[in-house]
Amino acid sequence: MKTQSKQTICVHEGKKPDESRGINTPIYTSTSYGYLDTEERLYPRYFNIPNQKVVIDKLAKLENAESGLIFSSGMAAISSTLFSLLSAGDHIIFQKGLYGGTINFIKEDFNRFGISYTMLENNELNSILDAIQENTKIIYVESPSNPLLTIIDLEAISDICKSRNILSVIDNTFASPINQNPIYFGIDIVLHSATKYLGGHSDIAAGAILSRQDLVKKIAGTSLNLGGSLNALMCYMMERSLKTLAIRVGKQNENAQRLAEFLSSHPKVSKVYYPGLPEHPGHETAKKQMTGFGGMVSFEITDPTIYDFQKRLNLVKPSMSLGGVESTICAPSLTSHRHLTKEKKEQDGINDNLLRLSVGIEDTTDLINDLEQAMK
Ligand SMILES: *Cc1c(COP(=O)(O)O)cnc(C)c1O
DSSP states (O other): OOOOOHHHHHHHTTOOOOTTOOSSOOOOOOSOOOOTTOSOOOOGGGTOSHHHHHHHHHHHHHHTOSEEEEESSHHHHHHHHHHHHOOTTOEEEEOSSOOHHHHHHHHHHTGGGTOEEEEOSSOOHHHHHHHOOTTEEEEEEESSOTTTOOOOOHHHHHHHHHTTTOEEEEEOTTTHHHHOOGGGGTOSEEEEETTTTTTOSSOOOOEEEEEOHHHHHHHHHHHHHHTOBOOHHHHHHHHHHHTTHHHHHHHHHHHHHHHHHHHHTOTTEEEEEOTTSTTSTTHHHHHHHOSSOOSEEEEEESSSOHHHHHHHOSSSEEOSOOOSSSOEEEOGGGTTTTTSOHHHHHHHTOOTTEEEEEOOSSOHHHHHHHHHHHHO
């Protein structure tokens, strides 16, 4: 069979047949499964019940991975993965510019468990090479990053890791599996906050990891002790959402590009961060490794204040989180990155007048009109 397109995979991959000939996967609610005459031991916390498998099969196919695990949040996926792979005495390198919750996790929980880390001050390949120690086990990146859309060269990261027996891990949330498949570039483990694009309707909290069979097995071993799996009902909701992932993200890419172009030509906008703009420092790398530039656009405005601007918006909703079908906007300095010290915010470019726009699937002109009237 010819390779299928992502749109087709989104709709059809991983379905489990219904005995009554219904075309949807049934929801298997059981937490108790028979065990006689079989080696299988099914249990929701073991990541092996039917509705979990369906979602993982779809996501694994989309990410070109052998297997994966579905979690109850993005942070459950991130923390379970890192605690599965790292032990006391190990070292891990983090890129500059990460999701605020990930930074919190590292700062609050790593030292207590004897795990040492380097948070890079810039993402130049030389700085990454300089940070490598004898006990470095993982290089962890996020590309495009939250909220400044920094782009990291995935092939270069994977080359550095492969020659030194280091694992490469990426948080691929912002790209979604539609725009970027890091495993093609040699990255070992792909993480998602499935709360964002994968769920896509601002009503499911979930997370996922996709990787090779041996690594997934290793991560599952510790993860089932940590207990962050996703229940059958939410897995069904996720399967339903994933059917429209490709068309949603396609429209979001298109809208975001137009909005980024509009914003960068507006006199009251002093800065726009979007990898689809030729002036973005990561544009060439993004072109090489992404098939779409994504639905996230960050920008700084000089006037009105970001509070007044958000109050004046009619369509775009000032609210946290991202990746839904509706456009939302928030100030990272007051939301995802509020726990960072003033110095760290400054150092990371999280200014007080920075806004992060999550572009939805609405009509492009309606969105532009809304932004324009709020800046008057
Ligand atoms: C939201 C987010 C997370 C955390 O996911 P939760 O589902 O909120 O736990 C991790 N990484 C990125 C890039 C995110 O945007």
